[in-house]
């Protein structure tokens with residue numbers, strides 16, 4: 220494990236292949252039915268990083284909840300490696316926009332949650348401190364969540380997900396609430412974690428640049444009920460440069476798809 | 484500091500010594516000595532017994548404060564606590580002196596109703612065995628009632644907060660019965676239960692259980708949903724969700740219920756003992772009042788105050804253990 224970390228010659232895990240077939244979803248509200256997703260068809264190859272961009276309230280988080288198995292789609296099906304997703308599973312971990320750490324548990328015990336719930340704490344407990352070290356929180360392993368800064372709390376949430384060796388990491392605007400500097404650092408960290416581990420990543424973000432810096436593909440959602448407006452492949456090697464000409468061109472195209480003008 | 488006073492000689496030592504004197508300790512010694520002087524200096528209007536012993540205890544107390552005035556700084560945490568309550572020790576001596584004068588010496592306060600301190604001392608010395616039995620009886624009744632009440636209350640509360648079906652049937656009942664004071668059940672409980680002891684346990688359990696049910700249920704029902712989502716994606720089953728998510732998250736609420744239950748359990752305990760018991764502090768109060776033995780009544784009241792506040796203190800210690808993580812989030 221440690222040797223792999225140091226040089227990362229081959230991925231630790233094999234990513235899941237995800238397929239959404241004609242998925243539609245709606246919520247029942249007191250005021251009536253609220254259609255959220257409409258006929259979504261999407262194939263995500265194992266080990267790739269796909270970013271999902273779209274207006275807020277369009278249904279991005281809902282899509283992640285469906286893939287995580289927290290909810291069942293109204294129609295259509297969600298497949299992981301060809302098998303229908305019926306319930307949550309630690310191989311598909313969701314990192315929420317808020318870190319949602321358990322306030323009564325220290326960082327270490329928060330990271331231990333997954334192994335504890337799966338009854339693997341005794342045999343694999345050593346991985347907890349490894350995961351904490353991966354997100355550079357070793358000094359704060361015994362701190363309570365309210366003693367952490369926003370970025371540290373989000374890193375703890377990331378460690379809590381990574382300790383399960385997920386084959387699919389679902390990230391719901393994980394950096395959305397962080398300040399610019401922390402964001403930039405954590406983007407780099409996410410990227411290197413993904414490169415080291417080989418999981419499939421599905422990243423929801425509202426930041427076009429972040430999507431272009433991290434992802435192999437960017438999917439663009441319409442307003443609610445969300446349909447796929449289009450997608451762009453980003454075939455640039457890492458590390459990518461914010462100011463690169465291709466990136467700027469892609470950014471302009473995506474903003475046009477979203478109907479946003481760049482000049483304000 | 485303490486070392487310099489011991490090793491250095493002459494003037495230096497005495498000045499360091501004076502720097503270390505606890506002034507309030509000296510004043511407390513003086514006020515306790517005053518109380519002792521009042522106690523032996525004047526004769527009692529009627530004999531109360533134990534007047535000399537009481538004065539002796541006051542002198543011993545005064546001596547202790549005198550000694551502490553020079554040594555308290557070496558006692559660490561206990562010493563700091565003693566120093567913090569310095570003004571209280573002084574006031575206590577003055578209060579005892581005033582109590583002594585107004586009851587035993589001048590008889591200002593109507594005689595059978597107000598006993599001087601030595602009257603209470605007399606009770607503790609002559610009736611200690613009966614008081615001890617009463618304390619044990621009260622503790623037994625309280626313990627059986629309180630712990631069964633909070634155990635059942637906690638389980639029912641978790642079920643009400645967790646299960647929709649349980650809450651559908653349970654909540655209306657709880658809303659109807661919950662607000663009825665436990666003491667209202669006393670007549671029917673004594674009638675329904677075969678023994679008054681059983682009835683008393685039931686009443687104490689009811690008084691402590693109801694607030695625990697209500698607060699546990701609302702605590703479990705208001706747990707942040709995303710905590711469940713997080714736990715489920717990490718592989719948690721229902722058992723884990725209840726035991727490791729719902730219950731710890733509801734614990735701050737549960738403790739509010741426990742404190743409320745503790746207070747109302749005391750109230751019902753005493754009433755139940757007054758009405759139906761053959762022993763216990765509530766019975767003792769009732770019994771001695773009937774014989775106009777007011778010194779005994781006050782002696783029992785003081786014991787009761789110590790007992791109840793001790794139990795409250797224990798619950799605080801338990802809370803600090805289990806909810807220490809809340810420090811820094813809420814006003815502690």
Ligand SMILES: Nc1ncnc2c1ncn2[C@@H]1O[C@H](COP(=O)(O)OP(=O)(O)O)[C@@H](O)[C@H]1O
Pocket residue numbers: 246247248253255273274275276277278279280281282443
């Ligand atoms: N549990 C829910 N119940 C009812 N409506 C919901 C629920 N979750 C989300 N919605 C609604 O569905 C729409 C899409 O939400 P969401 O997927 O969170 O959007 P996004 O993540 O793209 O901002 C929103 O209008 C939201 O109000």
Ligand SMILES: [Mg+2]
Pocket residue numbers: 279280281391
């Ligand atoms: Mg969202």
